[in-house]
Amino acid sequence: HLNLFSLLIKLILAFTTNISEYNSMEEFTCITPEELTEIKNALEGGRMADAVSKIKENFNALDNIKxxxxxxxxxxxxxxxxxxxxxxxxxxxxxxxxxxxxxxxxxxxxxxxxxxxxxxxxxxxxxxxxxxxxxxxxxxxxxxxxxxxxxxxxxxxxxxxxxxxxxxxxxxxxxxxxxxxxxxxxxxxxxxxxxxxxxxxxxxxxxxxxxxxxxxxxxxxxxxxxxxxxxxxxxxxxxxxxxxxxxxxxHKNRTVLLAMPNISLNILLKKKAAFQGEIWKLAALSASGGAVPGLSVACDVTILMKALRDYCKSFGLDDESLTNLAQKFDKPVEELKAVIKSPLAKEISAALVYKLLTNAVGGALMRVEYLVSFIPVIGSFVARRSSYRITYYMLNSFLNEVAEDAQRVLLKAIKEIEILG
Ligand SMILES: Nc1nc2c(ncn2[C@@H]2O[C@H](COP(=O)(O)OP(=O)(O)OP(=O)(O)O)[C@@H](O)[C@H]2O)c(=O)[nH]1
Ligand SMILES: [Mg+2]
CATH class of the missing domain: 3.40.50.300 (P-loop containing nucleotide triphosphate hydrolases)
Known part of the structure; x- marks a missing residue:
């Protein structure tokens, strides 16, 4: 009956992930209709720099909420x-x-x-x-x-x-x-x-x-x-x-959510949705950076490294958080680390970003429709530019993996059985 149980949990997770992703992404979309209109107008008028600076303003304001x-x-x-x-x-x-x-x-x-x-x-x-x-x-x-x-x-x-x-x-x-x-x-x-x-x-x-x-x-x-x-x-x-x-x-509710301890699958799913709602901004900001030697994608690597590290840390995928969790549930930390597939916070480097972007190229080009429907406002705009699309795809894939890792770690900590396989 262990297998049946695993299957059931998988189904529940798959189901709730989809439902709450769509609901919560709206809930945590931290941009006003006015800001969106300004960005849209700038893009439609071909004023690329204006659009990027508006997105940057919004993104930084969110980052600086006290x-x-x-x-x-x-x-x-x-x-x-x-x-x-x-x-x-x-x-x-x-x-x-x-x-x-x-x-x-x-x-x-x-x-x-x-x-x-x-x-x-x-x-x-x-x-x-x-x-x-x-x-x-x-x-x-x-x-x-x-x-x-x-x-x-x-x-x-x-x-x-x-x-x-x-x-x-x-x-x-x-x-x-x-x-x-x-x-x-x-x-x-x-x-x-x-x-x-x-x-x-x-x-x-x-x-x-x-x-x-x-x-x-x-x-x-x-x-x-x-x-x-x-x-x-x-x-x-x-x-x-x-x-x-x-x-x-x-805005403030998002900030508080991200700072909350990862005590339930529900919190993990909400954090994921909150991050997901911001990916289009990150992709736009990063892709407005210059070309990177050896990479077909124009991007700002620093922005992406910070984003990936933020995901890891907020989901507790760093040494300190894992050690804490292991102690709390009286398990060797290696047991928790064993279920993690993506890199930990300290392993995020420029080289990793290059590798992830390179890997994302194929997937991003194949799934244009998915991206167009997923990214508000600049969806069609992004779809026309491969750098945005690839960066978006990379961040989204990484976030999904990190969120899944965090779920596996939590379930591993609170249960003996390995549920997500
Ligand atoms: N059983 C139990 N003990 C708790 C809980 N929270 C705190 N304690 C214990 O209660 C004691 C006092 O906790 P503190 O966090 O120092 O209390 P405080 O409100 O900061 O105290 P002051 O700084 O003196 O005002 C400590 O021994 C804690 O370990 C709890 O939820 N359950
Ligand atoms: Mg005290």
Missing amino acids: LNIAITGESGSGKSTFVNVIRNLRDEDIGAAITGVVETTFEPQPYPHPNYPNVTFWDLPGIGTPNFKPENYLEDVKFSHYEFFIILGCGRFRDVHAQLARAIQERGKKFYFARSKVDTDLEASKKRRLKAYDEQRILREIREDCVRCLQAEGISFPQIFLLCNFDLDKYDFQQLQETLEHELPS
Whole structure:
């Protein structure tokens, strides 16, 4: 029945990949209709340089989006741990926030994401000391600096959280309440009442209690997410990620998505769609570079190397991420590496780009119709120029391979069986 199971998973993946690719590509297409029209007009008027500079402007703006995310809550609730796990770092890694010891954080501490340094998680000082006043606290931590707040609480719901939540809301900012350490609650309950133990009921009770307490403070529709910082793939982390995706303005939701840890197939598929939606811009920018000796394709190799590295890193195909994942699931890292077919981040070089482009020539020329339908706006334009077409095809093929590798690695980590063959 192992084979049947493998087949089923393959089918599900193939199906969801297609469906969500088309839906999410639209969702993450980070360009306004006005920008598109300008590019189109420039292309139709033969003003190639104008079109490229518009695309570059849009692409760079996307790359430079800055996001400051505040992590707050009472002392010991797991703020620093959360700041580490969401950045895919272990507590002892370089750049990790200090955790566990007695109260350490007295001033907001910035922790940039290792792959996306424009996304910074701010570890704020703990709340709830006897002279804590939400107003003073928010002034002290310079609340206007943050895009939104994640309030972390554990154990019994404390009023200070509701007061802080209301103060944040009154200042026109968004907050999300994350109830951490639910693993401890479940464990305790299991120990005390094993026979009556019902995980779903306990989680529901915790959620309802948080909602009740926040509503009592005048917050009508509080959003609660139950978490265990050591197992983000369990409980509500995925819902938190999806809520951020829907509530953040476009562009920013893409940035947050790419910075998220690769804990589910769903996140991997969305990341792939987000990257895919940008390939036409990369192809246009790269192909406006000069001719490269020994290569029939005009391209800017630096842009392409960066793009390939970004794919690898965002999908966790670099040594650090793989080591982390292997440790988390108690597997030798070699076992995870064994299912990877494409190069790792550190293996991306100019020579590799040449090789991939050369390999792409045949495929790109054969599949013109596919590309025309796939690339918005400049589809027919691109189809006429082989450099664009080949670059597009190369990036798309590489992205597909990296995304498949990431799926295989994740499945290998969480399951014993090799599913994707
Ligand atoms: N069981 C369990 N323990 C956790 C979880 N998150 C954090 N911890 C532990 O809780 C302790 C406190 O975590 P920290 O991340 O240091 O808490 P903090 O909110 O940053 O604390 P302060 O900086 O003092 O305000 C550490 O021993 C963590 O390992 C969780 O989800 N489950
Ligand atoms: Mg801390």
